Amino acid sequence: MKKRTTTSLSYILSLNLIFVFLSSWAKPQQNITISADTSSPQIQFAVTHIQNALTKKGMSSQITQSKSARIIFSIDANENGIEKEGFILRNILKNQIKITALDEAGAMYGGLELAEQIAIYGLNGVKETTQHPYMAMRGPKFNIPLDARSPSYSRHE
Numbered sequence: 001m002k003k004r005t006t007t008s009l010s011y012i013l014s015l016n017l018i019f020v021f022l023s024s025w026a027k028p029q030q031n032i033t034i035s036a037d038t039s040s041p042q043i044q045f046a047v048t049h050i051q052n053a054l055t056k057k058g059m060s061s062q063i064t065q066s067k068s069a070r071i072i073f074s075i076d077a078n079e080n081g082i083e084k085e086g087f088i089l090r091n092i093l094k095n096q097i098k099i100t101a102l103d104e105a106g107a108m109y110g111g112l113e114l115a116e117q118i119a120i121y122g123l124n125g126v127k128e129t130t131q132h133p134y135m136a137m138r139g140p141k142f143n144i145p146l147d148a149r150s151p152s153y154s155r156h157e
Helices: 002-025 041-056 104-121
Strands: 031-035 060-064 071-075 087-092 096-101 129-131
Touching: 031 041, 041 060, 041 071, 041 104, 071 104, 087 104, 096 104, 104 129
Parallel strands: 031 060, 031 071, 071 096
Antiparallel strands: 087 096, 087 129
16 A cells, blocks of 8 residues: 555656646747847947846847837937936837937946846836936046055155
8 A cells, every 4th residue: 555655656746747847848938139239349248138137037039120129229319318328228118128328338338227127127027217327437447556666656766
Protein backbone atom coordinates (compact mmCIF):
# COMPACT_ATOMS: atom_id res chain seq x y z
CA MET A 1 0.00 0.00 0.00
CA LYS A 2 2.81 2.41 0.89
CA LYS A 3 4.67 1.67 -2.38
CA ARG A 4 1.54 2.35 -4.41
CA THR A 5 1.00 5.74 -2.69
CA THR A 6 4.62 6.76 -3.34
CA THR A 7 4.33 5.77 -7.01
CA SER A 8 1.09 7.71 -7.43
CA LEU A 9 2.59 10.76 -5.74
CA SER A 10 5.68 10.72 -7.96
CA TYR A 11 3.45 10.28 -11.02
CA ILE A 12 1.38 13.36 -10.06
CA LEU A 13 4.50 15.43 -9.39
CA SER A 14 5.94 14.43 -12.76
CA LEU A 15 2.75 15.49 -14.52
CA ASN A 16 2.79 18.84 -12.70
CA LEU A 17 6.40 19.50 -13.72
CA ILE A 18 5.63 18.66 -17.34
CA PHE A 19 2.59 20.96 -17.27
CA VAL A 20 4.61 23.86 -15.83
CA PHE A 21 7.34 23.36 -18.42
CA LEU A 22 4.91 23.19 -21.34
CA SER A 23 2.91 26.21 -20.19
CA SER A 24 6.03 28.38 -19.94
CA TRP A 25 7.36 27.04 -23.24
CA ALA A 26 4.12 27.62 -25.13
CA LYS A 27 3.76 31.22 -23.91
CA PRO A 28 4.08 33.52 -26.93
CA GLN A 29 6.86 36.07 -26.59
CA GLN A 30 5.78 39.67 -27.11
CA ASN A 31 7.81 41.50 -29.77
CA ILE A 32 8.24 45.24 -29.11
CA THR A 33 9.18 47.56 -31.99
CA ILE A 34 11.44 50.54 -31.31
CA SER A 35 11.63 53.45 -33.76
CA ALA A 36 15.00 55.13 -33.30
CA ASP A 37 17.90 56.60 -35.25
CA THR A 38 20.59 54.14 -34.17
CA SER A 39 23.31 55.98 -36.13
CA SER A 40 23.57 58.23 -33.07
CA PRO A 41 25.79 56.62 -30.40
CA GLN A 42 23.78 58.22 -27.58
CA ILE A 43 20.47 56.87 -28.86
CA GLN A 44 22.00 53.46 -29.61
CA PHE A 45 23.25 53.34 -26.00
CA ALA A 46 19.73 54.04 -24.68
CA VAL A 47 18.12 51.53 -27.08
CA THR A 48 20.51 48.83 -25.86
CA HIS A 49 19.42 49.49 -22.25
CA ILE A 50 15.75 49.38 -23.25
CA GLN A 51 16.28 46.08 -25.09
CA ASN A 52 18.02 44.59 -22.04
CA ALA A 53 15.13 45.67 -19.78
CA LEU A 54 12.59 44.17 -22.20
CA THR A 55 14.56 40.92 -22.39
CA LYS A 56 14.57 40.64 -18.59
CA LYS A 57 10.77 41.03 -18.67
CA GLY A 58 10.48 38.20 -21.22
CA MET A 59 9.94 40.32 -24.33
CA SER A 60 11.89 40.58 -27.54
CA SER A 61 12.48 43.77 -29.52
CA GLN A 62 13.47 44.98 -32.93
CA ILE A 63 14.53 48.33 -34.38
CA THR A 64 12.36 49.88 -37.08
CA GLN A 65 11.83 53.28 -38.69
CA SER A 66 8.03 53.00 -38.55
CA LYS A 67 6.07 55.69 -36.71
CA SER A 68 3.63 53.01 -35.57
CA ALA A 69 6.27 51.39 -33.36
CA ARG A 70 5.55 50.73 -29.68
CA ILE A 71 8.48 52.92 -28.49
CA ILE A 72 9.36 56.06 -30.49
CA PHE A 73 12.41 58.30 -30.12
CA SER A 74 11.80 61.82 -31.44
CA ILE A 75 14.22 64.75 -31.60
CA ASP A 76 12.15 67.90 -32.05
CA ALA A 77 13.78 71.34 -31.85
CA ASN A 78 10.34 73.02 -31.85
CA GLU A 79 8.99 71.19 -28.79
CA ASN A 80 8.09 73.69 -26.07
CA GLY A 81 8.87 72.96 -22.45
CA ILE A 82 12.06 70.95 -23.01
CA GLU A 83 15.49 72.27 -22.13
CA LYS A 84 18.76 71.15 -23.67
CA GLU A 85 19.55 67.56 -22.49
CA GLY A 86 16.00 67.30 -21.09
CA PHE A 87 13.20 65.04 -22.30
CA ILE A 88 9.50 64.29 -22.15
CA LEU A 89 8.34 60.68 -21.74
CA ARG A 90 4.70 60.26 -22.84
CA ASN A 91 2.18 57.47 -23.20
CA ILE A 92 0.53 58.09 -26.55
CA LEU A 93 -2.74 56.28 -27.05
CA LYS A 94 -2.73 53.05 -25.13
CA ASN A 95 0.08 51.18 -26.80
CA GLN A 96 2.78 53.72 -27.70
CA ILE A 97 5.50 55.39 -25.66
CA LYS A 98 7.21 58.47 -27.08
CA ILE A 99 10.49 60.01 -25.92
CA THR A 100 10.79 63.61 -27.14
CA ALA A 101 13.99 65.62 -26.73
CA LEU A 102 15.75 68.65 -28.22
CA ASP A 103 19.02 66.81 -28.78
CA GLU A 104 20.57 63.34 -28.83
CA ALA A 105 21.77 63.64 -25.23
CA GLY A 106 18.22 64.35 -24.05
CA ALA A 107 16.93 61.38 -26.07
CA MET A 108 19.57 59.18 -24.41
CA TYR A 109 18.56 60.31 -20.91
CA GLY A 110 14.90 59.72 -21.81
CA GLY A 111 15.72 56.24 -23.07
CA LEU A 112 17.63 55.41 -19.91
CA GLU A 113 14.67 56.61 -17.81
CA LEU A 114 12.34 54.42 -19.88
CA ALA A 115 14.64 51.39 -19.45
CA GLU A 116 14.65 51.93 -15.68
CA GLN A 117 10.85 52.24 -15.54
CA ILE A 118 10.43 49.07 -17.64
CA ALA A 119 12.75 47.22 -15.26
CA ILE A 120 10.75 48.39 -12.22
CA TYR A 121 7.13 48.64 -13.39
CA GLY A 122 7.03 46.71 -16.66
CA LEU A 123 6.14 48.10 -20.08
CA ASN A 124 2.49 48.75 -19.20
CA GLY A 125 3.39 50.59 -15.97
CA VAL A 126 5.50 53.35 -17.53
CA LYS A 127 4.72 56.75 -16.01
CA GLU A 128 4.77 59.99 -17.96
CA THR A 129 7.51 62.39 -16.91
CA THR A 130 9.27 65.57 -17.96
CA GLN A 131 12.85 65.96 -16.78
CA HIS A 132 15.45 68.67 -17.18
CA PRO A 133 19.11 68.53 -16.19
CA TYR A 134 19.92 69.81 -12.71
CA MET A 135 23.10 71.38 -14.08
CA ALA A 136 23.33 73.22 -17.39
CA MET A 137 26.35 71.20 -18.49
CA ARG A 138 26.69 67.54 -17.61
CA GLY A 139 30.11 65.98 -17.79
CA PRO A 140 32.96 64.38 -15.89
CA LYS A 141 34.57 66.12 -12.94
CA PHE A 142 38.15 65.37 -12.09
CA ASN A 143 39.18 65.76 -8.46
CA ILE A 144 42.90 66.18 -8.90
CA PRO A 145 44.63 66.91 -5.59
CA LEU A 146 47.01 69.79 -5.35
CA ASP A 147 50.62 68.81 -4.86
CA ALA A 148 52.90 71.26 -3.04
CA ARG A 149 55.94 69.79 -4.82
CA SER A 150 54.57 70.79 -8.22
CA PRO A 151 56.25 73.96 -9.58
CA SER A 152 52.99 75.49 -10.73
CA TYR A 153 51.73 75.75 -7.13
CA SER A 154 54.76 77.37 -5.59
CA ARG A 155 55.87 80.99 -5.54
CA HIS A 156 59.49 80.08 -6.16
CA GLU A 157 60.65 78.27 -9.22
